[in-house]
Amino acid sequence: MKRMITVTINGEEQELAVEPYRSLLDTLRVEAGLTGSKKGCNVGDCGACTVILDGRPVNSCLVLAAEVDNCDVRTIEGLQHAPDRVHALQDNFMQYGAAQCGFCTPGILIMGKALLDENPDPTEDEIRFALAGNICRCTGYTKIIEAIRHTARQLAEERQGVES
Amino acid sequence: MKRVDYHEPTTLEEAVQLMTRYPDTASFFAGGTDLLVELREQTRRADHVVNLKRIPDLGMLTFDPRAGVHCGALVTVRTLENAPFIRAHYAGLWQAARELASIPVRERATLAGNVCRASPSADTLPPLIADQAVAHVYGPAGRRDVTLEDFFLGPGRTVLSHEEVLTGFSIPAPEPGTGKSYIKHGRRKAMELATVGVAVTLTLDGDSVRDLRIVLGAVAPTPIRAPEAEQVLIGKRPEPALIEQAAEAAIAGSRPISDVRSSADYRRRMVGVQTRRALQQALEAAR
């Protein structure tokens, strides 16, 4: 039997009818029509489905939609500030060539955002530690890490600019 | 995923009643990071999942310098990893927590789930046993406590009956002069299942070892103590030669199998290497 859930996705409250055994990932992709979150493995190994649930990064393939009733979900579609204004992470991923096929990119951008929210000035080791659950088969990770490091520096400069 | 009925009890009584009503086909559901994978890959059969997350108070994590830690069944591995008192006083458990899978998995996975899943290679089990953790259980006959050392029966099997729910853990506060360590041996740094795991909790009295527990993971059907290795050092000054002897005794006490991750012989050798290192780390921390 389907149940109704109310969930805020990227700031917009939605009512969705879902089978209780449906994953949050499938719900986002099918019921909510947000196909940015990717299904690489469906078992929590690849990180392509990572979203931010009530402020915490999770694998949406390992969450049931029924569990997120009254929760707040942020997906890759909600990362940019406006349709024509991408997030600094997205901009730097382009600048640094941190995406090739792009399949891992939504999950890594979300994980990068979760990391910077918690630790605005991460070391390379801390970035690698945070991204341990995000598999990329193309880039070799170096450019991803550089892009995140650079974003951290940029955001720090912006914050200082605001303060002074 | 195959269709299952989903239940959201709001009390422990209700949860236990649901399990009683579906004697073979219900599973408790906390973090879900193992359960959902098993259901999807059809390595576990369940027609009913009983989500525990709406039961109040199961998410509490507290520390008191005398009473130690109380950790409710819904506390996630990530919460433990981020708790300063876990890092400071339960270093073995902290190390095990931060090496379990990935951050997004740890944000959901619960300590209780890792324990109930009872995988021989589960990272959190050796340090919990080394720290003399006690599991609090609620079931049709009421409440009971079980030490983690007596909790595991075999791969995937524990002393819990189908209807019983693990509500949380108590872990005693460390005595002064205690050092702890957990070393996970794997083929890579992250997203790995332990080939061998060694936990040590050691208490010094002056120069000599007063109390010591060594627990080995992934080398037997359940995590096991290494009592012969402990006896080598208890009451003695932990000289390098004795540490070496304890490591040898740990090898003798392990019963590993060969599988895709490693041969039994390699596991045995790594038990020696990692027991020695874990003892050295714990000693350093104790001094």
Ligand code: FES
């Ligand atoms: S699709 Fe969720 S972790 Fe791979």
Ligand code: FES
């Ligand atoms: S860019 Fe192809 S998997 Fe990462």
